Amino acid sequence: MKIQDMMQMAFMTAVIGMLGLIPPILLLFTPVPITLQTTGLLLAGGLLKPKKALISLLLFLLIVAAGAPLLSGGRGGIGVFFGPSGGFLLAYPVAAFMISLWLNRLKKVTALRLFMIYTICSIGILYISGIPFQAMIMHIKLSQAAFFSLIYIPGDLIKAGMCAGLTVKIIQAMSYRKRDLLKGRRAV
Numbered sequence: 181m182k183i184q185d186m187m188q189m190a191f192m193t194a195v196i197g198m199l200g201l202i203p204p205i206l207l208l209f210t211p212v213p214i215t216l217q218t219t220g221l222l223l224a225g226g227l228l229k230p231k232k233a234l235i236s237l238l239l240f241l242l243i244v245a246a247g248a249p250l251l252s253g254g255r256g257g258i259g260v261f262f263g264p265s266g267g268f269l270l271a272y273p274v275a276a277f278m279i280s281l282w283l284n285r286l287k288k289v290t291a292l293r294l295f296m297i298y299t300i301c302s303i304g305i306l307y308i309s310g311i312p313f314q315a316m317i318m319h320i321k322l323s324q325a326a327f328f329s330l331i332y333i334p335g336d337l338i339k340a341g342m343c344a345g346l347t348v349k350i351i352q353a354m355s356y357r358k359r360d361l362l363k364g365r366r367a368v
Contacts, residue, residue: 244256
């Protein structure tokens, strides 16, 4: 693995950790907070190759498991994986990998296509893992946990839309830079 690859993975891991510094929105009826860290997951999947996206999210979870308080609200340690949001956290690497895999198969990257991929992965993959885990940990019915999770859908759609637009802009900026470097121009 090249140094550039390692730096990209470390950068995305750091971005996800920094998003944890933004305080969560706590809800009265569920212990799973609303956070911005899923935006880091979406960006990692959208900007990194599949293997690098997977490694970046695994690295983030390892750092959290080691006790670093990088999750929103200053949470960290192995215990967070056994709490109500543990299933969502454990699905992070899979979601980032799938986003990157689907994105790499696109012939043309558009904000709408990215929005669809981000929505499927952030709502689909994370919820498939997170809702049953939350129901099990909280000793409630699966249907009740699914009902509680409906409150997250509008925010996840907003995050998917913001990240889709941002990812397209970053990809465009990176391709301009590569073109300028190939033509012998100095990239700014």
